[in-house]
Amino acid sequence: xxxxxxxxxxxxxxxxxMAGIVHYSxxxxxxxxxxxxxxxxxxxxxxxxxxxxxxGWPRVHAECEYRQPLRFEDEVEIHMLVSxxxxxxxxxxxxxxxxxxxxxxxxxxxxxxxxCVTKLPDxxxxxTSIPKExxxxxxxxxxxLLA
Amino acid sequence: xxxxxxxxxxxxxxxxxMAGIVHYSxxxxxxxxxxxxxxxxxxxxxxxxxxxxxxGWPRVHAECEYRQPLRFEDEVEIHMLVSxxxxxxxxxxxxxxxxxxxxxxxxxxxxxxxxCVTKLPDxxxxxTSIPKExxxxxxxxxxxLLA
Amino acid sequence: xxxxxxxxxxxxxxxxxMAGIVHYSxxxxxxxxxxxxxxxxxxxxxxxxxxxxxxGWPRVHAECEYRQPLRFEDEVEIHMLVSxxxxxxxxxxxxxxxxxxxxxxxxxxxxxxxxCVTKLPDxxxxxTSIPKExxxxxxxxxxxLLA
Amino acid sequence: xxxxxxxxxxxxxxxxxMAGIVHYSxxxxxxxxxxxxxxxxxxxxxxxxxxxxxxGWPRVHAECEYRQPLRFEDEVEIHMLVSxxxxxxxxxxxxxxxxxxxxxxxxxxxxxxxxCVTKLPDxxxxxTSIPKExxxxxxxxxxxLLA
Numbered sequence: 001x002x003x004x005x006x007x008x009x010x011x012x013x014x015x016x017x018m019a020g021i022v023h024y025s026x027x028x029x030x031x032x033x034x035x036x037x038x039x040x041x042x043x044x045x046x047x048x049x050x051x052x053x054x055x056g057w058p059r060v061h062a063e064c065e066y067r068q069p070l071r072f073e074d075e076v077e078i079h080m081l082v083s084x085x086x087x088x089x090x091x092x093x094x095x096x097x098x099x100x101x102x103x104x105x106x107x108x109x110x111x112x113x114x115x116c117v118t119k120l121p122d123x124x125x126x127x128t129s130i131p132k133e134x135x136x137x138x139x140x141x142x143x144x145l146l147a
Numbered sequence: 148x149x150x151x152x153x154x155x156x157x158x159x160x161x162x163x164x165m166a167g168i169v170h171y172s173x174x175x176x177x178x179x180x181x182x183x184x185x186x187x188x189x190x191x192x193x194x195x196x197x198x199x200x201x202x203g204w205p206r207v208h209a210e211c212e213y214r215q216p217l218r219f220e221d222e223v224e225i226h227m228l229v230s231x232x233x234x235x236x237x238x239x240x241x242x243x244x245x246x247x248x249x250x251x252x253x254x255x256x257x258x259x260x261x262x263c264v265t266k267l268p269d270x271x272x273x274x275t276s277i278p279k280e281x282x283x284x285x286x287x288x289x290x291x292l293l294a
Numbered sequence: 295x296x297x298x299x300x301x302x303x304x305x306x307x308x309x310x311x312m313a314g315i316v317h318y319s320x321x322x323x324x325x326x327x328x329x330x331x332x333x334x335x336x337x338x339x340x341x342x343x344x345x346x347x348x349x350g351w352p353r354v355h356a357e358c359e360y361r362q363p364l365r366f367e368d369e370v371e372i373h374m375l376v377s378x379x380x381x382x383x384x385x386x387x388x389x390x391x392x393x394x395x396x397x398x399x400x401x402x403x404x405x406x407x408x409x410c411v412t413k414l415p416d417x418x419x420x421x422t423s424i425p426k427e428x429x430x431x432x433x434x435x436x437x438x439l440l441a
Numbered sequence: 442x443x444x445x446x447x448x449x450x451x452x453x454x455x456x457x458x459m460a461g462i463v464h465y466s467x468x469x470x471x472x473x474x475x476x477x478x479x480x481x482x483x484x485x486x487x488x489x490x491x492x493x494x495x496x497g498w499p500r501v502h503a504e505c506e507y508r509q510p511l512r513f514e515d516e517v518e519i520h521m522l523v524s525x526x527x528x529x530x531x532x533x534x535x536x537x538x539x540x541x542x543x544x545x546x547x548x549x550x551x552x553x554x555x556x557c558v559t560k561l562p563d564x565x566x567x568x569t570s571i572p573k574e575x576x577x578x579x580x581x582x583x584x585x586l587l588a
Contacts, residue, residue, distance in 0.1 A: 013477060013487065014319060014470045016312035018194070018366055023308050024206040025175035029455045036454060045514060046454065047165070059171040063210040072312055073486060160330060160340065161323045161466060163459035165513055170455050176308045183307060192367060193307065219459055220339060312488070318500040322466035341459070353465040357504040
């Protein structure tokens with residue numbers, strides 16, 4: 001059973017904007033770096049085509065609170081924690097910590113709720129139960145880590 | 148006094164992902180299309196270097212709820228509404244409507260809080276009062292539009 | 295028969311980088327704005343699933359020469375011209391002109407070669423002839439425009 | 442003296458498009474991952490503000506030839522080689538190799554020419570000589586590697 005994953009990225013030039021800091025939309029791309037690493041760590045891909053029918057994970061809610069800016073070449077740790085697990089959805093908390101500098105500081109905090117879906121014959125997507133063998137490997141993080 | 152702005156975009160190929168829909172991070176870029184259009188409509192740029200000292204508008208909170216996917220070449224209206232106005236911050240609500248199809252439908256709803264800052268001599272940013280001549284042109288949208 | 299298309303964009307904040315100018319990779323996204331507008335203008339989408347089998351248009355070569363920077367809120371015209379038409383490939387020339395300012399100036403020039411493909415049963419892509427009804431609507435631009 | 446650098450990335454979901462492959466514009470962002478790693482490896486940042494006056498490195502020419510697609514979660518090595526060194530410009534060759542699979546294969550090949558500039562008092566940029574201490578650390582790669 002797993003409830004967390006840490007990914008580290010270095011801020012790229014193309015991720016900055018003319019204000020000299022990481023564009024706020026990129027934090028949502030950083031979240032996926034940790035989420036997809038978490039899936040891989042468990043032996044899965046977020047593109048789950050090994051199941052019959054195949055399932056996917058569209059996002060239904062995303063949020064981020066920005067405390068301090070990230071700049072070019074900063075090293076950022078994205079610490080993902082499972083905050084909720086329901087039959088068809090998962091929610092994650094993300095703590096962004098800047099690693100360079102004297103001591104790591106939390107620069108942003110985000111959250112994401114994703115839903116497990118299958119594609120219907122007409123091409124539309126419908127929510128479905130998370131495949132049991134995958135769900136069985138995931139648990140909600142301890143409350144003190146989610147504070 | 149103004150409290151809203153509508154921008155229209157057509158979904159680009161590069162904004163889609165392998166799931167065949169707009170990547171969720173792009174809704175945050177779409178929000179800025181409407182916000183910056185709002186600023187321009189009032190005669191300003193979000194890069195406010197005509198003031199002394201110059202002010203900028205970093206984001207402190209961003210959120211989006213996704214109801215239906217957007218696909219390549221969909222036409223989307225981003226309807227921005229001022230939801231809160233404080234001495235140093237502004238908050239907006241965004242309603243995303245897909246215009247193509249039989250009737251417009253709301254596919255997502257987002258929000259953004261931005262803070263007015265100046266750059267200190269040491270390069271750090273500090274919150275400051277919104278310049279009066281700009282603040283005087285903005286008001287909060289009627290409650291029924293924010294529902 | 296058509297050989298050109300002009301699209302206009304306004305530079306977005308998220309397209310700039312910390313150097314204060316449009317990140318060079320975005321010119322390749324701008325090229326597609328014009329290319330896909332050209333396809334739509336002819337009554338098609340670059341996602342050509344009305345043909346049997348469906349065809350797609352992956353890029354095989356892309357190039358851009360940068361002369362002057364584009365900045366936030368600049369208005370840029372992307373002038374696309376068909377420069378070559380073969381049985382399975384199309385090549386385009388792109389002239390980027392900044393429209394704001396005293397007179398339009400060419401700030402960059404690019405090119406793109408795309409190939410018409412179908413998906414094989416094993417998921418791989420194979421080059422195929424451009425569908426005749428689409429090819430019949432396209433011609434190479436006059437030499438003086440390609441200079 | 443150094444003439445090459447290798448960076449490795451894993452393809453992210455947000456870098457794919459609805460065709461299921463990496464959007465072609467992202468190869469130009471991948472090039473910078475290797476280039477900036479090369480600079481860091483030599484003890485510099487591409488944001489060279491330690492020199493008086495500070496210098497920057499805008500791109501004047503970029504090119505890429507695409508041979509095979511990259512897909513989500515592929516591991517790609519970006520092998521950068523210095524292909525030309527002039528007083529004010531540097532040119533690089535980039536070989537993109539997909540590392541997963543039975544044996545590494547070259548999926549794309551690109552090139553970039555960048556120019557060393559300083560900012561003039563009026564805000565415009567002017568080409569300038571590459572700072573000697575930095576130039577002295579760089580040499581052109583052997584011809585056989587550039588083939």
